[in-house]
Amino acid sequence: MDWTAVALTLKLAACTTVVLGVFGLPLAYWLATTRRAWRPLVDAAVAVPLLLPPTVLGFYFLMSTGPETLVGRLYERLAGGTIPFSFAGVLAASVLYNLPFAVRPFAAGFGAVDPRLVEAARCLGASPARAFMRVMLPLSWPSVLTGLVLAFAHTVGEFGVVLMVGGNIPGVTRTIALSIYDDVQALDYAGANEASLLLLVFAVAVLTLTYGLQRRVVPL
Amino acid sequence: MHVNRLVPTLFILIAAAGAVRTPASEPRLGQPVAAPARTVRVAAASDLKFALDEAISRLKRLDASIEVEAAYGSSGNFHAQLRQHAPFDLYLSADAVYPRDLVRSGIGLERDLFTYAVGRLVVWVPHRSTLPIERDHLRTLVGARRVAIANPRHAPYGRAAEAALRREGIWNQIQPRLVLGENIAQTAQFVQSGAADVGLVAKSLVVAPAMAGAGRYWEIPAHEHAPLVQGGLVLPWASSREAALRVRDYLLSVEGRKLLQAFGFGLPDDSSRLSASPGESSPRAWSREPKVN
Numbered sequence: 001m002d003w004t005a006v007a008l009t010l011k012l013a014a015c016t017t018v019v020l021g022v023f024g025l026p027l028a029y030w031l032a033t034t035r036r037a038w039r040p041l042v043d044a045a046v047a048v049p050l051l052l053p054p055t056v057l058g059f060y061f062l063m064s065t066g067p068e069t070l071v072g073r074l075y076e077r078l079a080g081g082t083i084p085f086s087f088a089g090v091l092a093a094s095v096l097y098n099l100p101f102a103v104r105p106f107a108a109g110f111g112a113v114d115p116r117l118v119e120a121a122r123c124l125g126a127s128p129a130r131a132f133m134r135v136m137l138p139l140s141w142p143s144v145l146t147g148l149v150l151a152f153a154h155t156v157g158e159f160g161v162v163l164m165v166g167g168n169i170p171g172v173t174r175t176i177a178l179s180i181y182d183d184v185q186a187l188d189y190a191g192a193n194e195a196s197l198l199l200l201v202f203a204v205a206v207l208t209l210t211y212g213l214q215r216r217v218v219p220l
Numbered sequence: 221m222h223v224n225r226l227v228p229t230l231f232i233l234i235a236a237a238g239a240v241r242t243p244a245s246e247p248r249l250g251q252p253v254a255a256p257a258r259t260v261r262v263a264a265a266s267d268l269k270f271a272l273d274e275a276i277s278r279l280k281r282l283d284a285s286i287e288v289e290a291a292y293g294s295s296g297n298f299h300a301q302l303r304q305h306a307p308f309d310l311y312l313s314a315d316a317v318y319p320r321d322l323v324r325s326g327i328g329l330e331r332d333l334f335t336y337a338v339g340r341l342v343v344w345v346p347h348r349s350t351l352p353i354e355r356d357h358l359r360t361l362v363g364a365r366r367v368a369i370a371n372p373r374h375a376p377y378g379r380a381a382e383a384a385l386r387r388e389g390i391w392n393q394i395q396p397r398l399v400l401g402e403n404i405a406q407t408a409q410f411v412q413s414g415a416a417d418v419g420l421v422a423k424s425l426v427v428a429p430a431m432a433g434a435g436r437y438w439e440i441p442a443h444e445h446a447p448l449v450q451g452g453l454v455l456p457w458a459s460s461r462e463a464a465l466r467v468r469d470y471l472l473s474v475e476g477r478k479l480l481q482a483f484g485f486g487l488p489d490d491s492s493r494l495s496a497s498p499g500e501s502s503p504r505a506w507s508r509e510p511k512v513n
Protein backbone atom coordinates (compact mmCIF):
# COMPACT_ATOMS: atom_id res chain seq x y z
CA MET A 1 0.00 0.00 0.00
CA ASP A 2 1.19 3.48 -0.87
CA TRP A 3 1.06 5.09 2.57
CA THR A 4 2.45 8.39 1.26
CA ALA A 5 -0.59 8.59 -0.98
CA VAL A 6 -2.92 7.71 1.89
CA ALA A 7 -1.39 10.45 4.06
CA LEU A 8 -1.56 12.97 1.23
CA THR A 9 -5.19 12.08 0.52
CA LEU A 10 -6.14 12.61 4.16
CA LYS A 11 -4.26 15.92 4.19
CA LEU A 12 -5.99 17.08 1.02
CA ALA A 13 -9.40 16.03 2.33
CA ALA A 14 -8.83 17.72 5.69
CA CYS A 15 -7.64 20.98 4.07
CA THR A 16 -10.56 20.95 1.60
CA THR A 17 -13.00 20.44 4.48
CA VAL A 18 -11.48 23.26 6.54
CA VAL A 19 -11.52 25.70 3.60
CA LEU A 20 -15.11 24.75 2.77
CA GLY A 21 -16.06 25.19 6.43
CA VAL A 22 -14.52 28.64 6.61
CA PHE A 23 -15.84 29.96 3.30
CA GLY A 24 -18.79 27.66 2.74
CA LEU A 25 -20.67 28.39 5.97
CA PRO A 26 -21.03 32.16 5.36
CA LEU A 27 -21.85 31.50 1.70
CA ALA A 28 -24.52 28.97 2.67
CA TYR A 29 -25.93 31.33 5.28
CA TRP A 30 -26.15 34.05 2.69
CA LEU A 31 -27.85 31.68 0.23
CA ALA A 32 -30.33 30.56 2.88
CA THR A 33 -31.33 34.05 3.96
CA THR A 34 -30.87 36.44 1.04
CA ARG A 35 -33.69 37.76 -1.13
CA ARG A 36 -31.46 39.17 -3.86
CA ALA A 37 -32.64 38.61 -7.40
CA TRP A 38 -29.34 37.04 -8.48
CA ARG A 39 -29.39 34.37 -5.78
CA PRO A 40 -30.38 31.64 -8.29
CA LEU A 41 -27.24 32.44 -10.24
CA VAL A 42 -25.06 31.91 -7.17
CA ASP A 43 -27.04 28.75 -6.37
CA ALA A 44 -26.33 27.49 -9.86
CA ALA A 45 -22.63 28.35 -9.65
CA VAL A 46 -22.35 26.41 -6.40
CA ALA A 47 -24.18 23.38 -7.77
CA VAL A 48 -22.63 23.24 -11.23
CA PRO A 49 -19.81 20.81 -10.32
CA LEU A 50 -22.55 18.25 -9.67
CA LEU A 51 -23.41 18.26 -13.36
CA LEU A 52 -20.02 18.85 -14.94
CA PRO A 53 -17.63 15.98 -15.44
CA PRO A 54 -14.38 16.51 -13.50
CA THR A 55 -12.59 16.68 -16.84
CA VAL A 56 -14.30 19.99 -17.64
CA LEU A 57 -13.32 21.55 -14.35
CA GLY A 58 -9.80 20.11 -14.59
CA PHE A 59 -9.36 21.28 -18.16
CA TYR A 60 -10.52 24.84 -17.47
CA PHE A 61 -8.53 24.95 -14.27
CA LEU A 62 -5.36 23.87 -16.07
CA MET A 63 -5.93 26.34 -18.89
CA SER A 64 -6.72 29.28 -16.62
CA THR A 65 -3.93 28.87 -14.07
CA GLY A 66 -0.90 28.13 -16.25
CA PRO A 67 2.14 30.41 -15.91
CA GLU A 68 1.08 32.39 -19.01
CA THR A 69 -2.24 33.41 -17.52
CA LEU A 70 -3.03 36.38 -15.28
CA VAL A 71 -3.87 34.16 -12.32
CA GLY A 72 -0.72 32.11 -12.89
CA ARG A 73 1.54 35.18 -13.07
CA LEU A 74 -0.01 36.67 -9.95
CA TYR A 75 0.45 33.43 -8.02
CA GLU A 76 4.04 33.16 -9.17
CA ARG A 77 4.82 36.67 -7.96
CA LEU A 78 3.16 36.09 -4.59
CA ALA A 79 4.05 32.47 -3.81
CA GLY A 80 6.58 31.40 -6.44
CA GLY A 81 6.09 28.33 -8.59
CA THR A 82 3.08 27.25 -10.60
CA ILE A 83 -0.48 26.47 -9.54
CA PRO A 84 -0.90 23.23 -11.50
CA PHE A 85 1.19 20.35 -10.15
CA SER A 86 1.32 21.87 -6.65
CA PHE A 87 -0.59 20.94 -3.51
CA ALA A 88 -2.16 24.40 -3.41
CA GLY A 89 -3.39 23.94 -6.98
CA VAL A 90 -4.95 20.56 -6.30
CA LEU A 91 -6.49 21.98 -3.13
CA ALA A 92 -8.02 24.92 -5.01
CA ALA A 93 -9.47 22.63 -7.68
CA SER A 94 -10.73 20.27 -5.01
CA VAL A 95 -12.45 23.10 -3.09
CA LEU A 96 -14.23 24.22 -6.26
CA TYR A 97 -15.25 20.70 -7.14
CA ASN A 98 -16.59 19.93 -3.65
CA LEU A 99 -18.44 23.21 -3.18
CA PRO A 100 -21.93 21.72 -3.68
CA PHE A 101 -21.26 18.75 -1.41
CA ALA A 102 -20.66 21.10 1.52
CA VAL A 103 -22.66 24.24 0.76
CA ARG A 104 -25.93 22.56 -0.25
CA PRO A 105 -26.38 20.59 2.99
CA PHE A 106 -25.32 23.70 4.96
CA ALA A 107 -27.88 25.86 3.18
CA ALA A 108 -30.62 23.25 3.53
CA GLY A 109 -29.96 23.07 7.27
CA PHE A 110 -29.99 26.86 7.67
CA GLY A 111 -33.16 27.12 5.61
CA ALA A 112 -34.95 24.68 7.90
CA VAL A 113 -34.31 26.79 11.00
CA ASP A 114 -37.24 29.02 11.95
CA PRO A 115 -35.99 32.55 11.08
CA ARG A 116 -37.98 33.97 14.00
CA LEU A 117 -35.57 32.33 16.43
CA VAL A 118 -32.61 34.16 14.90
CA GLU A 119 -34.62 37.38 14.78
CA ALA A 120 -35.53 36.98 18.43
CA ALA A 121 -31.86 36.63 19.32
CA ARG A 122 -31.10 39.78 17.34
CA CYS A 123 -33.91 41.68 19.10
CA LEU A 124 -32.45 40.61 22.41
CA GLY A 125 -29.22 42.36 21.41
CA ALA A 126 -27.10 39.56 19.96
CA SER A 127 -24.73 40.56 17.15
CA PRO A 128 -25.27 38.79 13.79
CA ALA A 129 -22.18 36.64 14.41
CA ARG A 130 -23.36 35.75 17.90
CA ALA A 131 -26.86 34.93 16.71
CA PHE A 132 -25.33 32.68 14.07
CA MET A 133 -22.99 30.91 16.48
CA ARG A 134 -25.43 30.55 19.40
CA VAL A 135 -28.75 29.99 17.64
CA MET A 136 -28.30 29.03 13.98
CA LEU A 137 -25.40 26.61 14.26
CA PRO A 138 -26.71 24.67 17.29
CA LEU A 139 -30.05 24.21 15.51
CA SER A 140 -28.55 23.05 12.22
CA TRP A 141 -25.41 21.20 13.30
CA PRO A 142 -26.42 17.80 11.84
CA SER A 143 -26.68 19.38 8.37
CA VAL A 144 -23.41 21.23 8.83
CA LEU A 145 -21.72 18.03 9.94
CA THR A 146 -23.24 16.16 6.99
CA GLY A 147 -21.81 18.77 4.62
CA LEU A 148 -18.37 18.57 6.15
CA VAL A 149 -18.36 14.76 6.15
CA LEU A 150 -19.51 14.63 2.54
CA ALA A 151 -16.86 17.14 1.45
CA PHE A 152 -14.17 15.15 3.23
CA ALA A 153 -15.32 11.81 1.85
CA HIS A 154 -15.82 13.10 -1.66
CA THR A 155 -12.30 14.57 -1.69
CA VAL A 156 -10.89 11.21 -0.64
CA GLY A 157 -12.64 9.61 -3.61
CA GLU A 158 -11.77 12.33 -6.09
CA PHE A 159 -9.94 11.27 -9.20
CA GLY A 160 -10.60 13.14 -12.39
CA VAL A 161 -9.73 16.64 -11.25
CA VAL A 162 -6.53 15.54 -9.52
CA LEU A 163 -5.54 13.53 -12.57
CA MET A 164 -6.04 16.53 -14.82
CA VAL A 165 -4.21 19.17 -12.78
CA GLY A 166 -1.96 17.20 -10.44
CA GLY A 167 0.81 15.71 -12.54
CA ASN A 168 0.97 12.63 -10.28
CA ILE A 169 3.83 13.79 -8.05
CA PRO A 170 4.47 11.47 -5.06
CA GLY A 171 3.72 13.21 -1.76
CA VAL A 172 2.43 16.34 -3.50
CA THR A 173 -0.40 15.41 -5.82
CA ARG A 174 -0.49 11.60 -6.02
CA THR A 175 -3.60 10.74 -4.02
CA ILE A 176 -4.80 7.24 -3.21
CA ALA A 177 -7.20 7.27 -6.18
CA LEU A 178 -4.30 8.03 -8.53
CA SER A 179 -2.15 5.44 -6.84
CA ILE A 180 -4.83 2.80 -7.47
CA TYR A 181 -5.03 3.89 -11.08
CA ASP A 182 -1.24 3.53 -11.38
CA ASP A 183 -1.40 0.07 -9.82
CA VAL A 184 -3.98 -1.06 -12.36
CA GLN A 185 -1.97 0.44 -15.21
CA ALA A 186 1.14 -1.37 -14.04
CA LEU A 187 -0.84 -4.63 -13.80
CA ASP A 188 -0.31 -4.70 -10.04
CA TYR A 189 -3.87 -5.85 -9.38
CA ALA A 190 -3.03 -7.07 -5.86
CA GLY A 191 -1.87 -3.59 -4.86
CA ALA A 192 -4.89 -1.97 -6.51
CA ASN A 193 -7.16 -4.39 -4.71
CA GLU A 194 -5.69 -3.63 -1.30
CA ALA A 195 -6.08 0.14 -1.63
CA SER A 196 -9.50 -0.18 -3.26
CA LEU A 197 -10.76 -2.31 -0.41
CA LEU A 198 -9.57 0.31 2.05
CA LEU A 199 -11.47 3.00 0.15
CA LEU A 200 -14.59 0.86 -0.08
CA VAL A 201 -14.66 0.22 3.67
CA PHE A 202 -14.05 3.92 4.26
CA ALA A 203 -16.88 4.97 1.94
CA VAL A 204 -19.41 2.60 3.53
CA ALA A 205 -18.42 3.78 7.01
CA VAL A 206 -18.77 7.45 6.04
CA LEU A 207 -22.16 6.96 4.41
CA THR A 208 -23.46 4.97 7.37
CA LEU A 209 -22.34 7.81 9.63
CA THR A 210 -23.98 10.40 7.37
CA TYR A 211 -27.31 8.59 7.18
CA GLY A 212 -27.16 7.99 10.91
CA LEU A 213 -26.79 11.74 11.42
CA GLN A 214 -29.60 12.58 9.04
CA ARG A 215 -32.03 10.37 10.94
CA ARG A 216 -31.51 12.60 13.95
CA VAL A 217 -32.49 15.76 12.10
CA VAL A 218 -36.04 16.86 11.51
CA PRO A 219 -36.81 15.25 8.13
CA LEU A 220 -35.97 17.79 5.45
CA MET B 221 -59.80 8.43 -11.04
CA HIS B 222 -58.71 9.90 -14.35
CA VAL B 223 -55.06 9.25 -13.60
CA ASN B 224 -55.81 5.65 -12.74
CA ARG B 225 -57.35 5.11 -16.10
CA LEU B 226 -54.72 7.11 -17.94
CA VAL B 227 -51.75 4.91 -17.08
CA PRO B 228 -53.03 1.61 -18.55
CA THR B 229 -54.30 3.52 -21.58
CA LEU B 230 -50.82 4.92 -22.14
CA PHE B 231 -49.31 1.46 -21.87
CA ILE B 232 -51.72 0.11 -24.44
CA LEU B 233 -50.95 3.03 -26.77
CA ILE B 234 -47.20 2.52 -26.46
CA ALA B 235 -47.54 -1.23 -27.04
CA ALA B 236 -49.74 -0.61 -30.05
CA ALA B 237 -47.28 1.92 -31.48
CA GLY B 238 -44.48 -0.60 -31.05
CA ALA B 239 -46.51 -3.35 -32.72
CA VAL B 240 -47.21 -1.12 -35.68
CA ARG B 241 -43.66 0.10 -36.09
CA THR B 242 -41.74 -3.15 -35.75
CA PRO B 243 -42.75 -4.94 -38.96
CA ALA B 244 -42.33 -1.75 -40.98
CA SER B 245 -38.66 -1.36 -40.05
CA GLU B 246 -37.72 -4.90 -41.03
CA PRO B 247 -36.41 -5.44 -44.56
CA ARG B 248 -39.08 -6.80 -46.81
CA LEU B 249 -38.53 -9.89 -48.91
CA GLY B 250 -37.33 -9.22 -52.40
CA GLN B 251 -35.65 -5.90 -51.52
CA PRO B 252 -31.94 -5.63 -52.34
CA VAL B 253 -29.89 -5.72 -49.15
CA ALA B 254 -26.59 -3.83 -49.11
CA ALA B 255 -23.49 -5.82 -48.18
CA PRO B 256 -23.14 -5.45 -44.41
CA ALA B 257 -20.20 -3.27 -43.51
CA ARG B 258 -17.79 -5.19 -41.32
CA THR B 259 -16.84 -3.08 -38.36
CA VAL B 260 -13.45 -3.39 -36.72
CA ARG B 261 -13.26 -1.83 -33.29
CA VAL B 262 -9.69 -0.95 -32.44
CA ALA B 263 -8.34 -0.27 -28.96
CA ALA B 264 -5.37 1.92 -29.83
CA ALA B 265 -2.56 3.53 -27.86
CA SER B 266 -2.87 7.30 -27.66
CA ASP B 267 0.41 7.89 -29.56
CA LEU B 268 -1.34 6.39 -32.61
CA LYS B 269 -4.05 9.06 -32.62
CA PHE B 270 -2.97 10.89 -35.76
CA ALA B 271 -1.28 8.07 -37.66
CA LEU B 272 -4.14 5.61 -37.23
CA ASP B 273 -6.79 8.16 -38.18
CA GLU B 274 -4.94 8.67 -41.44
CA ALA B 275 -4.44 4.92 -41.94
CA ILE B 276 -8.16 4.35 -41.40
CA SER B 277 -9.18 6.89 -44.01
CA ARG B 278 -6.73 5.42 -46.53
CA LEU B 279 -7.87 1.89 -45.83
CA LYS B 280 -11.45 3.04 -46.31
CA ARG B 281 -10.53 4.14 -49.82
CA LEU B 282 -8.98 0.75 -50.57
CA ASP B 283 -11.77 -1.31 -49.12
CA ALA B 284 -15.07 0.44 -48.50
CA SER B 285 -16.63 -2.63 -46.90
CA ILE B 286 -14.51 -2.23 -43.76
CA GLU B 287 -15.57 0.24 -41.12
CA VAL B 288 -12.89 0.98 -38.53
CA GLU B 289 -13.79 2.53 -35.19
CA ALA B 290 -10.78 3.49 -33.12
CA ALA B 291 -10.81 4.22 -29.41
CA TYR B 292 -7.63 5.91 -28.17
CA GLY B 293 -6.42 5.57 -24.64
CA SER B 294 -3.89 4.15 -22.31
CA SER B 295 -2.60 0.73 -23.35
CA GLY B 296 -2.66 -0.43 -19.73
CA ASN B 297 -6.32 0.51 -19.38
CA PHE B 298 -7.21 -1.38 -22.51
CA HIS B 299 -5.23 -4.33 -21.24
CA ALA B 300 -7.27 -4.43 -18.03
CA GLN B 301 -10.49 -4.09 -20.02
CA LEU B 302 -9.53 -6.76 -22.53
CA ARG B 303 -8.84 -9.18 -19.73
CA GLN B 304 -12.53 -8.76 -18.99
CA HIS B 305 -13.34 -9.41 -22.67
CA ALA B 306 -14.00 -5.81 -23.70
CA PRO B 307 -15.68 -5.88 -27.11
CA PHE B 308 -12.73 -4.78 -29.24
CA ASP B 309 -11.57 -6.65 -32.32
CA LEU B 310 -8.01 -5.42 -32.55
CA TYR B 311 -5.62 -4.20 -29.87
CA LEU B 312 -2.80 -1.84 -30.84
CA SER B 313 -0.73 -1.35 -27.72
CA ALA B 314 2.08 1.14 -27.21
CA ASP B 315 4.04 -1.65 -25.58
CA ALA B 316 4.55 -5.21 -26.77
CA VAL B 317 4.39 -6.38 -23.15
CA TYR B 318 0.63 -5.92 -22.83
CA PRO B 319 -0.63 -8.04 -25.75
CA ARG B 320 1.90 -10.71 -24.91
CA ASP B 321 0.60 -10.78 -21.35
CA LEU B 322 -2.94 -11.26 -22.66
CA VAL B 323 -1.87 -14.29 -24.67
CA ARG B 324 -0.04 -15.68 -21.66
CA SER B 325 -3.17 -15.39 -19.58
CA GLY B 326 -5.13 -17.30 -22.18
CA ILE B 327 -6.64 -14.51 -24.27
CA GLY B 328 -5.80 -14.74 -27.94
CA LEU B 329 -3.41 -16.90 -29.89
CA GLU B 330 0.31 -16.55 -30.14
CA ARG B 331 0.11 -16.42 -33.93
CA ASP B 332 -2.16 -13.35 -33.67
CA LEU B 333 0.50 -11.34 -31.87
CA PHE B 334 2.42 -8.86 -33.98
CA THR B 335 4.67 -5.83 -33.74
CA TYR B 336 3.99 -2.88 -35.98
CA ALA B 337 6.02 0.17 -34.98
CA VAL B 338 8.76 1.55 -32.77
CA GLY B 339 7.99 4.72 -30.84
CA ARG B 340 10.40 7.65 -30.96
CA LEU B 341 10.93 10.00 -28.07
CA VAL B 342 11.57 13.74 -28.52
CA VAL B 343 12.29 16.74 -26.32
CA TRP B 344 9.49 19.16 -27.09
CA VAL B 345 8.94 22.82 -26.19
CA PRO B 346 6.24 25.25 -27.32
CA HIS B 347 7.30 27.95 -29.80
CA ARG B 348 7.25 30.68 -27.17
CA SER B 349 9.87 28.82 -25.12
CA THR B 350 13.43 30.11 -25.13
CA LEU B 351 14.96 26.83 -23.97
CA PRO B 352 17.80 25.97 -26.39
CA ILE B 353 16.85 22.36 -27.09
CA GLU B 354 18.57 22.41 -30.49
CA ARG B 355 21.90 23.22 -28.82
CA ASP B 356 21.73 21.55 -25.41
CA HIS B 357 19.47 18.59 -26.21
CA LEU B 358 18.63 16.64 -23.04
CA ARG B 359 20.83 18.96 -20.96
CA THR B 360 18.25 21.68 -21.61
CA LEU B 361 16.03 20.08 -19.00
CA VAL B 362 18.43 21.13 -16.25
CA GLY B 363 17.34 24.73 -16.82
CA ALA B 364 13.62 23.98 -16.84
CA ARG B 365 11.32 24.39 -13.87
CA ARG B 366 8.76 21.73 -14.73
CA VAL B 367 9.53 18.74 -16.92
CA ALA B 368 6.65 16.58 -18.14
CA ILE B 369 7.17 12.90 -18.87
CA ALA B 370 4.72 10.01 -19.03
CA ASN B 371 4.50 7.95 -15.86
CA PRO B 372 7.53 5.61 -16.00
CA ARG B 373 5.76 3.08 -13.86
CA HIS B 374 3.38 2.02 -16.59
CA ALA B 375 3.75 4.16 -19.71
CA PRO B 376 6.37 2.90 -22.17
CA TYR B 377 7.33 6.44 -23.17
CA GLY B 378 7.81 7.25 -19.51
CA ARG B 379 10.18 4.31 -19.08
CA ALA B 380 12.12 5.42 -22.14
CA ALA B 381 12.27 8.98 -20.80
CA GLU B 382 13.61 7.77 -17.46
CA ALA B 383 16.22 5.61 -19.22
CA ALA B 384 17.37 8.53 -21.38
CA LEU B 385 17.62 10.89 -18.39
CA ARG B 386 19.54 8.31 -16.37
CA ARG B 387 21.90 7.72 -19.27
CA GLU B 388 22.51 11.44 -19.51
CA GLY B 389 23.24 11.42 -15.77
CA ILE B 390 20.64 14.07 -14.91
CA TRP B 391 17.82 11.87 -13.55
CA ASN B 392 18.44 12.74 -9.89
CA GLN B 393 18.66 16.41 -10.75
CA ILE B 394 15.45 16.41 -12.80
CA GLN B 395 13.36 14.11 -10.64
CA PRO B 396 12.07 16.73 -8.17
CA ARG B 397 10.81 18.79 -11.10
CA LEU B 398 9.01 15.99 -12.91
CA VAL B 399 5.30 15.99 -13.54
CA LEU B 400 3.87 12.71 -14.74
CA GLY B 401 1.30 12.42 -17.50
CA GLU B 402 -1.15 9.56 -17.38
CA ASN B 403 -0.35 8.79 -21.00
CA ILE B 404 1.80 10.41 -23.64
CA ALA B 405 -1.00 12.60 -24.98
CA GLN B 406 -1.64 14.11 -21.56
CA THR B 407 2.12 14.64 -21.18
CA ALA B 408 2.12 16.67 -24.39
CA GLN B 409 -0.93 18.57 -23.19
CA PHE B 410 0.86 19.55 -19.95
CA VAL B 411 3.52 21.26 -22.08
CA GLN B 412 1.11 22.72 -24.60
CA SER B 413 -0.91 24.39 -21.83
CA GLY B 414 2.28 26.01 -20.54
CA ALA B 415 1.93 24.30 -17.16
CA ALA B 416 5.22 22.46 -17.81
CA ASP B 417 8.14 24.13 -19.63
CA VAL B 418 9.34 21.13 -21.56
CA GLY B 419 8.31 17.55 -22.10
CA LEU B 420 9.63 14.25 -23.34
CA VAL B 421 6.85 13.14 -25.65
CA ALA B 422 6.11 10.87 -28.59
CA LYS B 423 7.41 12.07 -31.91
CA SER B 424 4.22 10.75 -33.50
CA LEU B 425 2.26 13.41 -31.63
CA VAL B 426 4.47 16.43 -32.27
CA VAL B 427 4.97 15.87 -36.02
CA ALA B 428 1.24 15.45 -36.61
CA PRO B 429 -0.40 18.40 -38.37
CA ALA B 430 -2.47 19.27 -35.31
CA MET B 431 0.63 19.96 -33.22
CA ALA B 432 3.42 20.54 -35.73
CA GLY B 433 2.88 24.31 -35.69
CA ALA B 434 2.82 24.55 -31.91
CA GLY B 435 6.41 23.90 -30.98
CA ARG B 436 9.97 22.71 -31.64
CA TYR B 437 11.45 19.31 -30.96
CA TRP B 438 14.75 17.48 -30.78
CA GLU B 439 14.75 13.75 -31.35
CA ILE B 440 16.45 11.64 -28.71
CA PRO B 441 18.70 9.10 -30.48
CA ALA B 442 17.20 5.61 -30.41
CA HIS B 443 20.21 4.12 -28.62
CA GLU B 444 19.57 6.29 -25.54
CA HIS B 445 16.80 4.00 -24.36
CA ALA B 446 15.43 0.50 -24.94
CA PRO B 447 13.38 0.43 -28.14
CA LEU B 448 9.71 1.29 -27.70
CA VAL B 449 8.44 -1.68 -29.66
CA GLN B 450 4.70 -1.43 -30.11
CA GLY B 451 2.78 -4.68 -30.34
CA GLY B 452 -0.75 -5.70 -31.10
CA LEU B 453 -3.14 -8.61 -30.95
CA VAL B 454 -6.11 -9.77 -32.99
CA LEU B 455 -8.66 -10.65 -30.35
CA PRO B 456 -10.21 -14.10 -30.38
CA TRP B 457 -13.74 -12.73 -30.10
CA ALA B 458 -13.37 -10.38 -33.09
CA SER B 459 -16.75 -10.10 -34.77
CA SER B 460 -15.11 -10.34 -38.16
CA ARG B 461 -11.71 -11.92 -37.85
CA GLU B 462 -11.10 -11.43 -41.54
CA ALA B 463 -11.71 -7.68 -41.31
CA ALA B 464 -9.52 -7.35 -38.22
CA LEU B 465 -6.71 -9.17 -40.03
CA ARG B 466 -7.19 -6.84 -42.98
CA VAL B 467 -6.55 -3.82 -40.76
CA ARG B 468 -3.51 -5.46 -39.20
CA ASP B 469 -2.15 -6.43 -42.62
CA TYR B 470 -2.59 -2.89 -43.85
CA LEU B 471 -0.47 -1.54 -40.99
CA LEU B 472 2.22 -4.13 -41.78
CA SER B 473 2.10 -3.53 -45.55
CA VAL B 474 4.63 -1.40 -47.39
CA GLU B 475 2.12 1.45 -47.58
CA GLY B 476 1.16 1.13 -43.92
CA ARG B 477 4.78 1.13 -42.82
CA LYS B 478 5.52 4.20 -44.92
CA LEU B 479 2.60 5.95 -43.34
CA LEU B 480 3.75 5.06 -39.83
CA GLN B 481 7.22 6.36 -40.69
CA ALA B 482 5.79 9.59 -42.02
CA PHE B 483 4.02 10.02 -38.69
CA GLY B 484 7.25 9.73 -36.73
CA PHE B 485 7.39 6.04 -35.93
CA GLY B 486 10.31 3.72 -36.50
CA LEU B 487 9.81 0.17 -37.69
CA PRO B 488 10.52 -3.04 -35.78
CA ASP B 489 13.46 -5.09 -37.13
CA ASP B 490 11.22 -7.94 -38.12
CA SER B 491 7.74 -6.64 -38.69
CA SER B 492 5.81 -8.61 -37.24
CA ARG B 493 5.74 -11.79 -35.25
CA LEU B 494 5.68 -11.27 -31.53
CA SER B 495 6.33 -14.24 -29.33
CA ALA B 496 4.46 -14.99 -26.13
CA SER B 497 7.42 -16.71 -24.57
CA PRO B 498 10.35 -14.52 -23.59
CA GLY B 499 13.63 -15.43 -25.18
CA GLU B 500 12.33 -15.68 -28.70
CA SER B 501 12.11 -12.73 -31.01
CA SER B 502 13.89 -9.70 -29.65
CA PRO B 503 14.51 -10.54 -25.99
CA ARG B 504 15.73 -7.07 -25.11
CA ALA B 505 12.39 -5.55 -25.83
CA TRP B 506 10.22 -8.36 -24.59
CA SER B 507 11.85 -9.01 -21.25
CA ARG B 508 10.80 -5.65 -19.89
CA GLU B 509 8.01 -6.14 -17.43
CA PRO B 510 6.08 -3.29 -15.87
CA LYS B 511 8.10 -2.45 -12.81
CA VAL B 512 6.53 -2.36 -9.39
CA ASN B 513 7.89 0.35 -7.14
